[in-house]
Amino acid sequence: MSNKQKTITVVSAHSADFIWRSGGAIALYHDLGYQVRVICLSFGERGESARLWKDGKTLEEIKAKRRAESEEAARILGAEIRFLDAGDYPLQITKELQDIVVNEFREHQPEIILTHSLEDPYNFDHKRTAEFVLECRVLAQAEGYPSEHGILGAPQVFSFEPHQPEQCDFKPNAFLDISSVFDRKRKAMECMNAQEHLWEYYSELAKRRGMQAGRNIGSAISLSGSKITYAEAYQRHFPTVGGTLV
Template identity: 70%
Template sequence: MTNNPKGTITVVSAHSADFVWRAGGAIALYHDLGYQVRVLCLSYGERGESARLWKQGRTLDEIKAIRRFEAEQAAEILGAQVRFFDAGDYPLETTKELQDEIVQEFREHRPEFILTHSLTDPYNADHPRTTEFVLECRILAQAHGYPSDFPVIGAPPVFLYEPHQPEQCNFQVDVLLNITPVFERKRKAMECMAAQEHLWAYYTDVAKRRGVQAGRNSGGSIQYGEAYQRVYPYVGEVLV
């Protein structure tokens, strides 16, 4: 189990770059607050998200190695620990063996909350498949009868990060996170993902737009933001 006094935040990414575009700001913020941040990359995105490398004539093994290296560089900049599962993509295969690995990961590291993909994505079946998989693993990690050397977890909130085309994915913004203090690190992490250079400017623009919206909804001055949707209700003593 983690020895970090602040606890652990877990990010589950279908492909090796997803965590950077969609949750890089949250990762950097929570690292700076003293949390252990663990990024779980189920695949490298080698088949469906590496077109530039395929056009260069790279082999499958070369592409996996490049995507892994890019993700490791990005994670280091953001302050995250990254674990790779090499489950394949297009399609992503969520096997029983992979399921057990993720359940044991949740039980051992006991995340304060979990970040993952949207529930719907008509453009990428790997993303909602990952989300359904994560929610089931969370349920199993809560089950007293599930075999494990680690105790059951509580009820960590799950936040869905913004998909590439939110309007088509039924994405509802419940949380706008101010990432202005760490955006430059997020941008540097994005620039590690050379196989998808075309997304650098796109996700910079997304962060600017969400920053404007965050400012309007808070009365403050916010330059960059990230959007999240809650899966489970907020529970507390006061309304916030």
């Protein structure tokens, strides 16, 4: 039996998306002993750094600041982070980028992949990322795709919650109890100084999702026996398989 550490991979269009939307999952899985890898396709330097542009920062200064903030957030959450600097607004998908992500999946063999929703009329980088991740998953499973690593299995892919879920046709079918790690998620969010307006938004969202999670198990108490206070919502892309339905 292999003693290789299990992995989950988070693919984030911009350098803060993974924090707002899956920071709790990252911290939780780190505490469960998983290797958590965050792949940031861009720094969000053009579309998500308005305060820094207003402060007169240059493009390279903005990239450097966003990178430093995201690295600190990843450290707090317990993730390894990789920046691909593909640019944003618009995000440009290239063959080189495809090869990098396919080989990332093959090398690390994630059990779970987290990424954006397939619809987002307010941010086409998010939509492109979701489509790109699903395509890379399929390519990583193909025997004929050139790679030094073995083929990928069939990891479940979960979309994390978009900023405006109703407009993105986001219908959560999985709630993750993050009560035990929410303080770390909040601390990680506070690393992103250019988007301070989102700190409270995502804190309040986690509270609402925590209440909904409790309702969906018929109790405010999680399976671990503790009270569900905070949760993250996800939408799975593929069926679950097992010998029972529960």
